[in-house]
Amino acid sequence: MKGNLVTFLRKDFRLCVSGKFFLLALGSLILYSSYINLVYVKLDQEIFPVYRYDPGKVQGECAAGVTDVGSLEELEAACEDGYSVGLHITGDPGSGRKPEIMMVSCGVESLDHIREAYARALLFPEDREDGPKRDSRDALGQAGIIGTNTREMKSRREITAEFLFFELAAVGFLGLASMLFKEKQMGVIRVHAVIPVSRVLFILSKLVLILLSDLLFAALLTVINLGMKEGLRVLPGVLMQAGILSLVMALIGFLCAVVLPDFKQFSLIYLVLAVFITTPVFLVVQTGVEMDWMRFHPMYHLFTAMKNAYFQISSAQGIYYGVCAAAVVLLFMAAQWGLDREMKKEG
Amino acid sequence: MNWTGLKYQLKALRRDKLCVLTFLLPILAGIAVNLMGDMDFSAMAEPSFGIVRDGLTGEMEDWLRTNGTVEIYDSREELEEAVKEPATQTVGVLAKDGEMKTIRSGDEFTMYAKIADRLPRLYEQREMTAQYDLKVLPAGGGSDIMKPLLTVIVMITAMFMGCTFNAMNILSEKEDGIEYVNEILPMTRGQYVRQKIAVGFVGGTVSTVITALICMRIAAAQILPLLLLVVLSAFVAALAGLFIARFSGGLMVGIVYIKIIMILFLAPPILFYMLVPADSVWYGVSYLFPSGATFYGLMGLMDGRTDMVREVAALAGHGAVWSAVYVMMGRRHRKKVQEG
Numbered sequence: 001m002k003g004n005l006v007t008f009l010r011k012d013f014r015l016c017v018s019g020k021f022f023l024l025a026l027g028s029l030i031l032y033s034s035y036i037n038l039v040y041v042k043l044d045q046e047i048f049p050v051y052r053y054d055p056g057k058v059q060g061e062c063a064a065g066v067t068d069v070g071s072l073e074e075l076e077a078a079c080e081d082g083y084s085v086g087l088h089i090t091g092d093p094g095s096g097r098k099p100e101i102m103m104v105s106c107g108v109e110s111l112d113h114i115r116e117a118y119a120r121a122l123l124f125p126e127d128r129e130d131g132p133k134r135d136s137r138d139a140l141g142q143a144g145i146i147g148t149n150t151r152e153m154k155s156r157r158e159i160t161a162e163f164l165f166f167e168l169a170a171v172g173f174l175g176l177a178s179m180l181f182k183e184k185q186m187g188v189i190r191v192h193a194v195i196p197v198s199r200v201l202f203i204l205s206k207l208v209l210i211l212l213s214d215l216l217f218a219a220l221l222t223v224i225n226l227g228m229k230e231g232l233r234v235l236p237g238v239l240m241q242a243g244i245l246s247l248v249m250a251l252i253g254f255l256c257a258v259v260l261p262d263f264k265q266f267s268l269i270y271l272v273l274a275v276f277i278t279t280p281v282f283l284v285v286q287t288g289v290e291m292d293w294m295r296f297h298p299m300y301h302l303f304t305a306m307k308n309a310y311f312q313i314s315s316a317q318g319i320y321y322g323v324c325a326a327a328v329v330l331l332f333m334a335a336q337w338g339l340d341r342e343m344k345k346e347g
Numbered sequence: 348m349n350w351t352g353l354k355y356q357l358k359a360l361r362r363d364k365l366c367v368l369t370f371l372l373p374i375l376a377g378i379a380v381n382l383m384g385d386m387d388f389s390a391m392a393e394p395s396f397g398i399v400r401d402g403l404t405g406e407m408e409d410w411l412r413t414n415g416t417v418e419i420y421d422s423r424e425e426l427e428e429a430v431k432e433p434a435t436q437t438v439g440v441l442a443k444d445g446e447m448k449t450i451r452s453g454d455e456f457t458m459y460a461k462i463a464d465r466l467p468r469l470y471e472q473r474e475m476t477a478q479y480d481l482k483v484l485p486a487g488g489g490s491d492i493m494k495p496l497l498t499v500i501v502m503i504t505a506m507f508m509g510c511t512f513n514a515m516n517i518l519s520e521k522e523d524g525i526e527y528v529n530e531i532l533p534m535t536r537g538q539y540v541r542q543k544i545a546v547g548f549v550g551g552t553v554s555t556v557i558t559a560l561i562c563m564r565i566a567a568a569q570i571l572p573l574l575l576l577v578v579l580s581a582f583v584a585a586l587a588g589l590f591i592a593r594f595s596g597g598l599m600v601g602i603v604y605i606k607i608i609m610i611l612f613l614a615p616p617i618l619f620y621m622l623v624p625a626d627s628v629w630y631g632v633s634y635l636f637p638s639g640a641t642f643y644g645l646m647g648l649m650d651g652r653t654d655m656v657r658e659v660a661a662l663a664g665h666g667a668v669w670s671a672v673y674v675m676m677g678r679r680h681r682k683k684v685q686e687g
Contacts, residue, residue, distance in 0.1 A: 045456035082486055100480045107486040110393050114414045114462060116481060117469040123479060124472075143438070143463040147431050147452030154433050154454035178599060264515075267602050268365050271372075311433060 004197060008205030015182065016209065021175050025167075025217050032163040033224045040159045041152050048115050050122050051078040054089040066122055075102070082106040085119040099123055149311075153230070157310040160225045162282070164218055164238070165306050168245045169299070170274050176210050176250045177257035177266055184257075184342075193343035203335050207250055214246035215239055226310075237309035244324045245302050251331035258338040298327075352534075356516060356546045363519070366512055370554050373505030377558040380497045394462050397429045397437045407447055410470055411440060426450075438463040447471075495649040498562050500613065502645055503638055505558040506577060507612045509551020509584035510591060511605055513543045517592035518601045536677065540589065547585030552577060569648050572655040576644045579662035583637045586669045593676070616642035637665040 016022060050066045052059070053075040069075050072088065079086040079102055088100040101119050105112050149157070183189060192202060222238050223231035260266045281299045294300050301320060308314070360366045394415035398408065399422065411417050418437065420426040430439040431452045436459040439450035447470045451463040520526050529539060555577050565573060587608055595601040619633040620642060633639040644658035 045458045047458045047461045079484075098478065098480050100482055102482040102484070104484045105486045108393055110413060110415045112483060114394060114469075116483075117414065117472070118462070118465065120472055120475060120479065121465060121468055124475075143449035143451045143460075143466070145453040146427055146439075146450050147454050149433070149452070149454040151454050151456065151460075158433055181599065263599050263602070264363075264365050264519075268368060271365075271368060307433075 004201055005205055005208075008201050009209060012179070012205050012209045015179055016175075016213070021179065022213065024175070025213060028167055029217060029220055029224075032160075032167070032221060036156065036159050036163070036225050041155050043155065044151070048118060049078075049084045050087060050119055051075055051084060052087040052089065054087075056089065058089050079103050085115050087119060087123050153226075156225055157234075158307070160221060161303075161307045161310040164221055164242060165245070165303050166278070167217065167221075168214055168242060169249055169278060169302075170270075173249045173253040173273070174270060176206060176253040177270075178263070179206070180254060180257040181263045181266070189258075189339075189342055199336060199339050199343075203254060203332065203339065206254065207247065210250040211243060211246050214242055214250075218242035222310075234310055234312055237312065237314075238306070241302070241306045241309045244328075245306065247328050248302070248324070248331065251328065251335050254335045255331065255338050258335065258342050352538075352542050353545050353549075356542060357549065359519075360512055360516060360546065360550065363515060366515055366550070369508050369511045370550060373501055373508060373554055373558045374561065376501045376504065377498075377561040380494070380501055381562045394459060395435065395437045397426050397439050399423055399426050399441065403440065403442045403447075404445075407440070407442060407470065410473055414469075438466070440466065495646065496617075499642060499645040499649065500617065501562065502555060502558060503580075503613060503616070503641055504609070505555040506551055506580040506641060507584045507587070507609065507638060508554060509547040509581045510588035510608060511547075512550035513547030513585055513588035514591040514595075514601055514605060515598075516546050517543055517589070518595065518598050521592070522598055536681075540673075540677070543589060543592075544582070544585045547588040548581050551581035551584050555581060563648070565648055566651070566653075568653050569651075572644070572653055572659070573648055575659050576641055576648075576655065576662065579659065579666055580637070580641045583662060583665050583669065586666070586673060587637075589673055590669075593673075612636065612638040615639065620646065634661045637662060640665070 047065065051069050051074075052066050053069050053072055066087070067078075069078060075086045075088060078084050082104045083106060084103070086102040088102060090097045090099055101116055101123065103112070103115055103119070106115070147154075192199075218238055219235060222235055225231075226234065256266055256269050260269065278299060280294070281297060281303050284294050284300065305320065395418065396411050396415050397418045397420055398411070400419050402423075403411070408417065418429065420429060423441075426439050426441075427450070429435070429437050430450055433452075433454065436455045438455075438459060441448045441450065447467040449463045449466045451460060453460075455463075520529070559573065559577070563573070591601055591604045591608065595604050615636050616633060616639045619630060619639065623629045623633070640658040640661035644655050644662075647655065647658070
């Protein structure tokens with residue numbers, strides 16, 4: 001049995017190599033890591049830029065975050081984007097002419113309000129960040145910080161979880177299926193139907209190979225993008241979730257590939273899976289949009305568990321692991337049934 | 348053009364479930380975008396504040412509501428959980444000794460962090476409005492960028508999905524051995540290529556026109572520019588289909604190529620549109636992607652523009668260049684076969 005498994009593993013490994021399975025995984029690893037490090041961690045939403053036109057030099061130096069412009073036209077042009085705010089300092093406070101806050105509405109009333117309030121804080125010198133403070137109560141406030149992540153670390157955890165989920169759910173699924181379709185085309189299943197080898201081993205060797213390669217991929221992706229220290233800290237939890245997801249998706253991929261007659265029909269299922277099943281999950285978890293039916297969506301729980309593992313939130317309960325184990329066993333039995341059926345068909 | 352041949356080709360497409368789904372996908376997505384018409388995407392850009400029930404004075408709560416959305420939680424713990432939730436940018440607002448205090452998670456975008464830091468001061472200054480004049484000009488264009496963007500993404504998908512129809516058609520013929528039958532049929536290579544382009548072109552155009560009818564609202568003067576964009580893009584997509592079919596050995600590889608081409612056609616224009624200013628060199632470079640010109644053209648149409656000369660010229664250029672490349676490759680291939 002043990003020797004057989006090793007033989008199977010060797011055969012499947014060669015199949016993966018010839019099918020460029022590992023090359024694809026390596027390509028994905030480089031692509032995802034480059035995107036995370038070069039683009040995603042730099043994404044930020046800056047506070048509204050504030051421009052000031054102060055012809056009489058009534059106010060002193062520019063406060064942090066305020067840019068001086070030379071003319072009223074320049075000020076108006078700078079505000080045209082519906083995001084920036086302009087300060088027009090018209091004269092001495094005693095002259096009776098009031099300073100002016102000008103902006104183009106961004107179309108959202110509440111956002112316009114807060115832009116006005118923010119610009120106002122910069123309009124009056126004593127309230128500026130670097131301006132003289134009247135007493136301690138006037139000091140610029142600092143919100144209490146209750147989280148443990150910086151913006152960059154949060155982005156890294158978030159996007160790494162998403163890419164890993166996508167890779168395991170979509171690409172891994174496709175990988176196993178393409179491997180099996182190749183074997184089908186080559187007549188391997190027909191040969192297996194007549195030689196005395198265990199069908200369980202046939203499935204098991206593929207599962208073990210996919211699982212190991214997925215775990216390696218998960219570990220590399222995590223360590224590269226979260227850094228060695230943080231990466232190793234979250235790794236046990238992440239590997240646990242990656243293992244569950246990998247087994248579930250590989251078994252579904254196996255079942256579909258063995259039951260469906262050709263790759264074209266399989267790609268249909270794949271399209272449905274990618275577009276209609278995974279998209280709502282991403283939408284809910286990414287934007288916080290509430291959809292009540294989402295808790296009945298199995299992928300939602302898998303994705304949430306993966307994300308929580310990256311944020312080290314222990315939300316996965318015993319019942320979750322129980323359901324996952326039951327799902328894996330059921331899917332394994334279904335895959336076995338599918339393989340038996342296919343072998344009978346092949347004669 | 349052999350019309351009977353084309354009729355049979357389209358009939359074969361109709362039986363292909365993948366092609367039918369590909370045809371329907373943008374139409375369904377168009378309907379979904381249309382149904383979302385009343386959804387307010389701008390709510391996502393508003394600051395979102397979280398408070399504990401009865402934790403603030405009525406005045407504070409009212410003031411917060413004028414500056415963003417307010418979510419009420421039953422306890423301080425629940426509020427802290429919501430503030431820490433990585434998917435949102437919620438700022439927690441509390442009151443202590445009659446003063447406003449804020450909490451944030453520390454991982455939010457700079458804008459929300461600065462708003463959270465200054466919120467108590469902004470609240471204190473709320474009465475100062477008499478000391479300055481406020482001049483708010485009405486919003487220039489539509490403030491909601493999400494809906495036009497989604498509509499354009501759906502339209503581009505519909506246009507460039509055309510490559511799926513003829514690529515799948517040629518590849519299935521290759522797999523079934525019909526390719527060899529075609530070689531002995533009284534049909535020139537040119538007729539064959541024209542027929543295959545027509546398959547992709549018709550599929551892409553019809554799907555796009557239906558999608559446009561569902562989710563684009565444009566003025567009469569914009570119909571002609573839109574039609575030009577649709578026709579030229581569908582033609583370029585059909586050409587892409589020919590290239591995919593030529594370079595892939597089997598259906599499996601073909602499907603992978605189609606996916607890569609779709610990503611390449613969809614992602615760069617969106618990134619360029621969002622990140623690169625319209626007068627920079629990189630914006631010009633993005634016209635090297637055929638979908639770039641279509642994307643900018645469609646965004647222009649959504650903004651009410653009618654002048655599409657640059658976009659149409661870029662697409663026509665793509666059509667001409669890629670046709671020439673395909674013809675040249677075909678000639679070289681035939682020469683090799685004859686020599687061999």
